[in-house]
Amino acid sequence: MRDIIELASIGLVSGLVIGLAALAVTLVFGIARFANAATGDTMTLGAYAALIGTAWTGSFLAGGALGIAAGAATGLLAYHFVFKKLEQRSSVASLLASIGVGFVIRAVLGLVFGHGQQVFQLPMVRPFRIYDIRVQPNDLKIAAAAIVTLVVVFLILHATPIGRRMRAVADDPMLAKVSGIAPKRVMIALWALAGGVSAVAGVLLGMKTVVSPEMGWEMLLPAFAAAVLGGIGHPVGAVVAGILLGVAQEVVSPLVGFTYKIALTYAVLLGVLLFRPRGLFGRNEGVR
């Protein structure tokens, strides 16, 4: 029993990271109406930027801030040079282009930093026990950072005028347009936000494991699975589904073995698409 709870708590942390990545995917899907395959590589870029920032400043927080800024900038650049030009085309064009954008980011990172693994120099701290459950202090920090990020994103979406406009565009783009909501400003806010959230996910993933050029790309499938499971275009759903997936992956690993826990994600993705395409939170959005 204790093992399962320990695994679940580990899963909760990786689930929060998946949830953040899924949130970035679902935000873009809800508003820009395509599945952004560059999300994973934006995460990776954020993690490398945070590594550099930490090395420069000696402060992990400052490094993280640079990572977020780099993620937001990447989102904006991708929008400005690629996705804006494809807005009037089918969403397949944007999806394919995003695979290309992701590939370019990954290739450049590989070229600049090499394909070796790097780690954040975090202080080594002993795990402590809560009710006999072993807890890693770094996991607590990761969870706290993820939760703060989620709170900020949901405050932006629900308590600010630009967030309201973003949700309005997600709801009915035509009505938003005739209501005088400038689509370009909403898009800029969206890409900055989605890029920043991706970067946070990347930094946290890097803290938890290692930083390598492929780390984000490998997270893309779990992120897509969580976004679909949560009901595509539904931010709360994405986060909840991400946590569920993360916990489920860890809890089943003693049964199926470490190598195959990732297969669970495929199974869930397939199951949801076949049996409940609307996802858990069941609203059918952005489907045309």
Added chain:
Amino acid sequence: MTLRIRGMTKAYGGLRVVDDVSFEVSSTAVTGIIGPNGAGKSTLFSLVTGFLDGDAGSVSFADKDLSRASPMARARAGMVRTFQVPREFTHLTVRENLLTAAPNQSGEGLLDVFLRPGRIRQEEERIRAEADAMIAFLKLDRVADSPAGGLSGGQKKLVELGRALMTGARLILLDEPFAGVNPVLIETISDRVRELNARGIGFLIIEHDLAALTKLASVLHVMDRGRLIASGAPSVVLSDPQVRDAYLGGAAA
């Protein structure tokens, strides 16, 4: 302020859905458009508000030519429409629906939330007060914080009216405001229209409920098969034999 429609024409294939229609609508009056189904009334609305491009004809409001203007530009000029099937942001609350209709919201982006929170809050407080007043005026208090998608048909029509008013419209085009609405809400909607008209807002209304419409409108235009066949005071228009023939058919004769 006057809406001037001149020679408005729209054809699909060989069928002239709107055929050389011209008339004027004063923003101090409530004007009605009636006609059988398929007479071209809703198409005319779409042409006037820029949701459809006409084949010929011109539209001006307050002496400003809007014939080539986008729907958004026409709305900014003070002329706003509602839809036959009400259209709202279904997942946003009623209050948020009204807030998104307030003008000058292209002003701030994401950065301003962090860099100029004071200005945003000021702006937000102003339009929130406006939205609150609108909610009270339209008797939407009980549903103000519910998602608009879950409202009844009549309440959705009130939300649409509220959205139109929040834009600062001077002339509001209502497409069948009473269709599928219960009698109590029809009274509410009519009262609000009357009161707003007294405050100087004009209305152009498409409606099949003649009894409710004639209580409101001082001028009626009748369309049949894309053409304008009669215009004038309701009592005069409704006793016109051509109108009785086209619109009311044999049944009312």
